[in-house]
Amino acid sequence: MIDLHMHTARCGHATGSLIDYVEAGRAAGLEVVCFTDHLPMPEGYPQHYTMRHEEISAYLEDVTAAAAFSRKTGGPEVLSGVEADWMPARVPFTREVLERLDVDMVLGSVHFLEDWAFDDPDLIARYDSVVIDDMWESYFREVACAARSGLFDVIAHADLVKKFGFLSVADPSPWYELVAEALAEGGCAIEVNTGGLRKPAREIYPSLPLLAACQRRGVPATMGSDAHDPLEVGAGLAQARELLVEAGYRSLVLFRSRRAEEVPL
Numbered sequence: 001m002i003d004l005h006m007h008t009a010r011c012g013h014a015t016g017s018l019i020d021y022v023e024a025g026r027a028a029g030l031e032v033v034c035f036t037d038h039l040p041m042p043e044g045y046p047q048h049y050t051m052r053h054e055e056i057s058a059y060l061e062d063v064t065a066a067a068a069f070s071r072k073t074g075g076p077e078v079l080s081g082v083e084a085d086w087m088p089a090r091v092p093f094t095r096e097v098l099e100r101l102d103v104d105m106v107l108g109s110v111h112f113l114e115d116w117a118f119d120d121p122d123l124i125a126r127y128d129s130v131v132i133d134d135m136w137e138s139y140f141r142e143v144a145c146a147a148r149s150g151l152f153d154v155i156a157h158a159d160l161v162k163k164f165g166f167l168s169v170a171d172p173s174p175w176y177e178l179v180a181e182a183l184a185e186g187g188c189a190i191e192v193n194t195g196g197l198r199k200p201a202r203e204i205y206p207s208l209p210l211l212a213a214c215q216r217r218g219v220p221a222t223m224g225s226d227a228h229d230p231l232e233v234g235a236g237l238a239q240a241r242e243l244l245v246e247a248g249y250r251s252l253v254l255f256r257s258r259r260a261e262e263v264p265l
């Protein structure tokens, strides 16, 4: 089993040392893990969800050290990655930052609609003033743009918009098709993220219909726990595998030096 989405204390909203995550990965019997902590955003964007700019190289050194520790102690192979925010107004900036970054994998995430971090529990009141169907449509349009941008290897939690259980009344299938098509054309993989199981949505990201739409279009898939605590490493991955099989997947991909490699499901 592989877990390609794990955070570290550097983002400010996760706990545990990298060694704790690696040891949890070994205890869970994982073969490969990838650290994907939140990449800082430029000035004018919130700074409290991510590591700081000055911390990037120390973060990558920590990952290298954790990989060496894991090799010595019979733990999983440790890959390096980041979770980068989709900022439609800052595509050239993001491209430049990512080009200079020496990592195995870049997750792309839509956490913002305009300036609203809609997945932040502290900002949940704003749901009262939006039309959920309109929000869902805007969200999936942004996911499709992110998928086509060429910035990311994988789109993380591709229906994060359901996190708090505010579901669209409209049939979301057309938006799912839009996203699946964008992923296929953008050469981007989809992530099966078990974090949703621990949130009010109580459901893996993405839902089965969205994942099946991706499978029909030949979009490769990865999986991860989105652990923000060592206790969450590997959480729900057996369920993720079941969902992938149900959607028709027979294999996964992982990334080394930002190149996809097929691995058994």
Ligand code: ZN
Pocket (backbone or CB within 6 Å): 007, 011, 013, 038, 228
């Ligand atoms: Zn986080």
Ligand code: FE
Pocket (backbone or CB within 6 Å): 083, 109, 111, 156, 157
């Ligand atoms: Fe995220």
Ligand code: FE
Pocket (backbone or CB within 6 Å): 005, 007, 083, 226
């Ligand atoms: Fe994450």
Ligand code: ZN
Pocket (backbone or CB within 6 Å): 083, 109, 156, 157, 226
């Ligand atoms: Zn995440």
